[in-house]
Amino acid sequence: MESRHLFTFLTVVETGSFTAAARKLDYAQSSVTAQIQALEQELGTPLFDRIHKRILLTDAGRRLQPYAQEIARMHNLAREAIGATGDQLGGVLHIGAPESLAAFRLPPIIKEFRQLYPAVQIILKPGGCNELQELLRRGELDIVFLLQERIEDYELKIDLLVEEKMALVAPPDHKLTELSVVEPSHLREQTILNTESGCSYRVLFEKVLNRHGIFLDPSIEFWSNEAIKQCTMAGLGLAFLPFITVQRELEEGKMVALNWDDTDQRVSTYISYHTKKWQSPAQSRFIEMAHKHAEHWRKSAGLAYSQL
Template structure:
């Protein structure tokens, strides 16, 4: 089995599609299809089933995946051990929710790739429960989580910074004039939510429901940028991490409502499997994350 075929197999399994895999790999879709077909012919079995626009692993594909991941990891380990001066090389696969992928990770990834140009980084967005599962299975090397602090028996999880949350509104919204708001003030409001499974959406909904508050209308968006634009246009209110709206608040386009409850607290955390082999490339990435986390905490204390 060729390693490049196994790597393509891994990516198709992760993104559940040949077109998306081609985008991730910067291949033509026909190349992705040809590599999977070559692997299937070599093994004498089908590895994927097509379900509409998605492809899913067959039972045989499910059996192959952990072996493929192990072989690819050993390949990276061999490269690290045999490279002159042990310069970090290989691939790091990272998972993160949209808010962190857009507002916490760009500076880290930019600095890392400048230091270690021989390391390829693949960033996969997702909701936290899904990302934890991918860290467990070994499909992702490391994941970032944005949710209440937690511990898992098989994952190493470290809190990097406690994130401030904000209920945002247009500056001319009546609630923006109040010295403080309560859950009761949101009864008749339209709330713009992130996707189902988003940890802070779930946390906020439970908080409101605990006071018997069920907002008048719920709208659902799978994009933070779309939510911000809709709030600015007066469509409703939203509950988002402060880091995602700081720029718009500073520009006077959005208002963070004054809200005294501290029960809806989430943390930016980093997680990986406790038995994960930490390659030199991954070790250097984790060190850089720690350095940036120190800066985040300093800024948070000063705010």
């Protein structure tokens, strides 16, 4: 079974057609067809159904796909390991992170990494922490950044980078900004602009409110912190967000951090990777760089948080 046939098979699956696969691989379409036919002949079963000009995987094709993906991954890792001499790293890094970290923690790391190792391709996947952890367990991601309370997972190595302070924010003209201290009872009749269900810091906030008999309205949910910030500044309600995501708006006076008892209301940024998955040189360097940047985050956190 030739590896190039498997790569072609995966490209047809990815692009959805022989024509698109040929274009992406810079092959003649007849070459793609011949390779798939050779693979089907070797395996003794069709891998695709051709229905009304659509290409669909057969049951055999679906069963072959994860094995082909793993072979392709190991092929790339082998080439990367052999070619990784000095600073000439190559290969692909698949990194996952929730939106908050992708926007406010990862850019300086990725910028420095790309300056040092331009041959490494970085594919960044945003998502919820639970989803990203599952993709990491399945080997579909190399590194995952998490924003949540402390967790334990025997399959994953999870390193603390920095503790993140939360902020309960309001538009500048909101009546609660006049209070010296905001109590949970003051939020009973307020509109809270929620992050998606299951978000780590939404869960944290709900626990505090639920202890006081206050339950958030589930009909108002956002998948984007940026959307929540814009709606808060527009006067639609209050929001409970990581301080790093609202720091600029607070400094510019576009929002106000309410004087809220935030005792035990912390989430943390973690970096995680699989304990049983081989770690490429590029992955090792990226993890080292993340820890280096985290040292700066921890030093600057105290000063920034004192502004609240």
